[in-house]
Amino acid sequence: MIYQDSKILLEVRGLCATVNNSEILKGIDLTIKSGEIHAIMGTNGSGKSTLAKVLAGHTDYEITGGTVDFEGKNLFDLEPEERARAGIFLGFQYPIEIPGVANNQFLRLAFNTAQVQQNKDELDPLEFDDLVREKMKLLEMNPDFLDRSVNENFSGGEKKRNEILQMSLLDPKIAILDETDSGLDIDALRIVSNGVNQLANKDNATILVTHYQRMLNYIVPDYVHVMESGRIVKTGGKQLALDLEKHGYDWVTIEKTAAVGA
Amino acid sequence: MGAVLQDLINKPYEHGFVTDIESDVAPKGLSEDTIRLISSKKNEPEWLLDFRLKAYQKWLTLEEPEWSNVKYPKIDFQAISYYSSPKPKKKLASMDEVDPELLRTFEKLGVPMSERAALAGVAVDVIFDSVSVATTYKEKLAEVGIIFGSFTEAVHSHPELIKKYLGSVVPVGDNYYAALNSAVFTDGSFCYIPKGVKCPMDLSTYFRINTEESGQFERTLIIAEEGSSVSYLEGCTAPRFDTNQLHAAVVELVALDNADIKYSTVQNWYAGDENGVGGIYNFVTKRGLAKGKNSRISWTQVETGSAITWKYPSCVLQGDNSVGEFYSVAVTNNYQEADTGTKMIHIGKNTRSTIVSKGISAGHSNNSYRGLVRITPTAANARNFSQCDSMLIGDLCSASTFPYIQTRNNSAKVEHEASTSKIGEDQLFYFAQRGIGSEEAVSMIINGFCKDVFQQLPMEFAVEATNLLGLKLEGSVG
Numbered sequence: 001m002i003y004q005d006s007k008i009l010l011e012v013r014g015l016c017a018t019v020n021n022s023e024i025l026k027g028i029d030l031t032i033k034s035g036e037i038h039a040i041m042g043t044n045g046s047g048k049s050t051l052a053k054v055l056a057g058h059t060d061y062e063i064t065g066g067t068v069d070f071e072g073k074n075l076f077d078l079e080p081e082e083r084a085r086a087g088i089f090l091g092f093q094y095p096i097e098i099p100g101v102a103n104n105q106f107l108r109l110a111f112n113t114a115q116v117q118q119n120k121d122e123l124d125p126l127e128f129d130d131l132v133r134e135k136m137k138l139l140e141m142n143p144d145f146l147d148r149s150v151n152e153n154f155s156g157g158e159k160k161r162n163e164i165l166q167m168s169l170l171d172p173k174i175a176i177l178d179e180t181d182s183g184l185d186i187d188a189l190r191i192v193s194n195g196v197n198q199l200a201n202k203d204n205a206t207i208l209v210t211h212y213q214r215m216l217n218y219i220v221p222d223y224v225h226v227m228e229s230g231r232i233v234k235t236g237g238k239q240l241a242l243d244l245e246k247h248g249y250d251w252v253t254i255e256k257t258a259a260v261g262a
Numbered sequence: 263m264g265a266v267l268q269d270l271i272n273k274p275y276e277h278g279f280v281t282d283i284e285s286d287v288a289p290k291g292l293s294e295d296t297i298r299l300i301s302s303k304k305n306e307p308e309w310l311l312d313f314r315l316k317a318y319q320k321w322l323t324l325e326e327p328e329w330s331n332v333k334y335p336k337i338d339f340q341a342i343s344y345y346s347s348p349k350p351k352k353k354l355a356s357m358d359e360v361d362p363e364l365l366r367t368f369e370k371l372g373v374p375m376s377e378r379a380a381l382a383g384v385a386v387d388v389i390f391d392s393v394s395v396a397t398t399y400k401e402k403l404a405e406v407g408i409i410f411g412s413f414t415e416a417v418h419s420h421p422e423l424i425k426k427y428l429g430s431v432v433p434v435g436d437n438y439y440a441a442l443n444s445a446v447f448t449d450g451s452f453c454y455i456p457k458g459v460k461c462p463m464d465l466s467t468y469f470r471i472n473t474e475e476s477g478q479f480e481r482t483l484i485i486a487e488e489g490s491s492v493s494y495l496e497g498c499t500a501p502r503f504d505t506n507q508l509h510a511a512v513v514e515l516v517a518l519d520n521a522d523i524k525y526s527t528v529q530n531w532y533a534g535d536e537n538g539v540g541g542i543y544n545f546v547t548k549r550g551l552a553k554g555k556n557s558r559i560s561w562t563q564v565e566t567g568s569a570i571t572w573k574y575p576s577c578v579l580q581g582d583n584s585v586g587e588f589y590s591v592a593v594t595n596n597y598q599e600a601d602t603g604t605k606m607i608h609i610g611k612n613t614r615s616t617i618v619s620k621g622i623s624a625g626h627s628n629n630s631y632r633g634l635v636r637i638t639p640t641a642a643n644a645r646n647f648s649q650c651d652s653m654l655i656g657d658l659c660s661a662s663t664f665p666y667i668q669t670r671n672n673s674a675k676v677e678h679e680a681s682t683s684k685i686g687e688d689q690l691f692y693f694a695q696r697g698i699g700s701e702e703a704v705s706m707i708i709n710g711f712c713k714d715v716f717q718q719l720p721m722e723f724a725v726e727a728t729n730l731l732g733l734k735l736e737g738s739v740g
Contacts, residue, residue: 057694084695092695109698110698113696114697149710170697
């Protein structure tokens with residue numbers, strides 16, 4: 001939701017990034033204020049997942065230009081784990097499996113790391129168990145999930161629910177959800193979307209990176225950005241996503257070409 | 263490989279210091295004269311000298327084995343000093359009389375012996391270089407009839423036991439390094455658990471190699487009489503040196519009817535620097551004879567050190583219904599090479615064996631599992647289950663598995679499972695994105711990987727082992 005007295009959380013200016021010397025981001029400008037929900041849409045290869053990973057600090061990408069300020073500080077001064085502790089959360093498109101590491105152990109370590117960061121008390125295993133089970137109920141997750149290894153042999157839907165569970169535990173300032181809707185059936189989409197909606201408040205912000213409009217039926221964005229070839233080529237309100245769904249991504253391109261031609 | 267991993271890999275060896283204690287070192291070289299010198303220094307009986315000389319003669323006829331998957335420069339056996347002992351001022355009666363310099367060394371290692379013994383209730387038979395310097399809790403053990411002390415001492419106090427069992431599990435000519443050890447061993451531990459006695463505490467020995475270029479040849483013998491049980495802990499750490507040091511120990515275990523021996527090792531000897539210079543060569547023969555019915559021999563090892571590791575703790579399952587177990591974590595980093603595994607020889611009926619091996623390779627290291635499961639014709643209904651998992655950290659290391667299975671009895675059931683996994687950048691990024699740094703992430707992944715083995719360790723040892731692995735692999739993932 002757009003609030004009058006909101007403050008700028010994230011300010012991206014002219015961001016350029018390459019992977020293996022190939023330029024993926026070619027000058028991104030984006031301002032995210034507290035309370036807002038942004039959707040970033042675009043075709044495969046348009047650079048939207050790259051933007052998500054670059055913001056989280058993935059080491060495969062090299063920043064070749066531009067600036068990103070997070071709460072007024074240079075984001076690139078922070079290591080990936082420092083960004084996470086500062087409140088940047090990335091919900092992964094393909095959450096990786098970590099055999100041998102139990103979910104409850106992983107979640108508690110992540111949670112307690114965040115607690116320490118915020119000068120709050122760490123929770124012991126029993127206290128944490130109560131908390132995590134409470135959170136899991138909201139996402140309609142099976143309790144046996146806690147004893148399983150992180151993401152190992154999880155279905156696509158379970159992996160995505162796990163991402164949202166982690167988001168709910170870590171209570172980030174900015175949640176970047178990369179294709180969280182992919183691989184979800186209708187019920188799971190509703191549950192996951194509810195989870196995201198419940199976490200959104202006037203102090204945090206959500207960035208939904210998605211290919212399809214369908215998740216936006218559940219999570220209503222304040223802004224929709226369309227990416228193409230490493231740039232944001234169009235920005236609008238929630239109606240833009242509906243127009244895209246109706247006319248396809250070509251429509252933006254054609255419209256843009258027409259505009260340039262005129 | 264990531265910079266953090268590089269840093270972790272290159273962390274200097276914490277225990278790399280040399281204690282300045284006057285040592286009594288024999289001239290370099292190996293001959294009958296050297297052996298006679300060792301034997302006379304130790305004031306040994308004639309039969310033991312004969313044992314040594316027989317082993318030496320056998321050794322001369324053997325070839326250094328070359329089948330293992332490790333590479334190292336040829337060892338010059340004439341360039342090694344075969345006897346070294348800290349010069350004792352006088353016979354020691356209590357801990358207070360131990361050389362303070364020696365005690366400080368243990369402090370640095372984080373093994374405050376006195377405290378440790380008191381707090382943990384562990385009897386520590388401390389081996390410093392080759393001679394036992396102090397033994398604690400002996401009296402308490404003596405109350406229940408347990409003999410636990412240095413091998414040398416036992417030669418004099420219980421010659422009949424040594425005579426009966428020495429070389430009964432690992433014969434003098436068993437292999438090249440066992441023959442060498444039999445000829446020149448200096449000291450080690452001896453443990454005897456009488457009939458029906460459950461050892462009231464874990465028995466523990468801390469080994470430490472101190473004198474540069476002095477080979478270490480420990481000899482350990484543990485005998486568990488009918489219906490007895492014992493848990494024995496062996497922990498090792500060595501100071502930093504630039505020349506390679508040879509270590510060739512022999513450990514023999516004998517379990518009689520219904521007896522149970524659990525032998526746990528945490529090994530952290532100097533592995534050489536980040537370029538592979540220096541480090542211990544560790545050629546060990548460890549074997550347990552499950553001689554009696556329903557007896558059990560269980561080996562648990564956490565191998566993290568040494569430049570070269572060549573070690574196959576084995577079980578000979580002779581008694582009917584006897585059980586053999588091998589749980590192993592072997593970690594190699596930098597230029598370390600490990601060829602380790604086990605042999606399970608099934609002879610008795612209904613014998614069972616379990617093998618769980620976890621190999622972790624990082625840096626440029628090379629980690630091999632080599633195991634033999636042999637079911638002899640007499641071993642009706644024998645069972646074996648083997649699981650060999652390898653984990654790779656980085657792109658420059660390697661892991662190999664060489665399982666040998668020989669079955670000569672149709673009723674046998676042998677299972678083997680193997681897997682290879684890798685700690686990747688993407689896993690570390692996932693942890694990082696949840697605020698967890700790479701050191702903690704690696705430690706968590708590794709501990710998860712090794713869980714099945716660590717569960718087998720006694721509690722305090724499990725904690726030590728966990729810390730040790732963290733230290734060894736900090737930052738080695740990229």
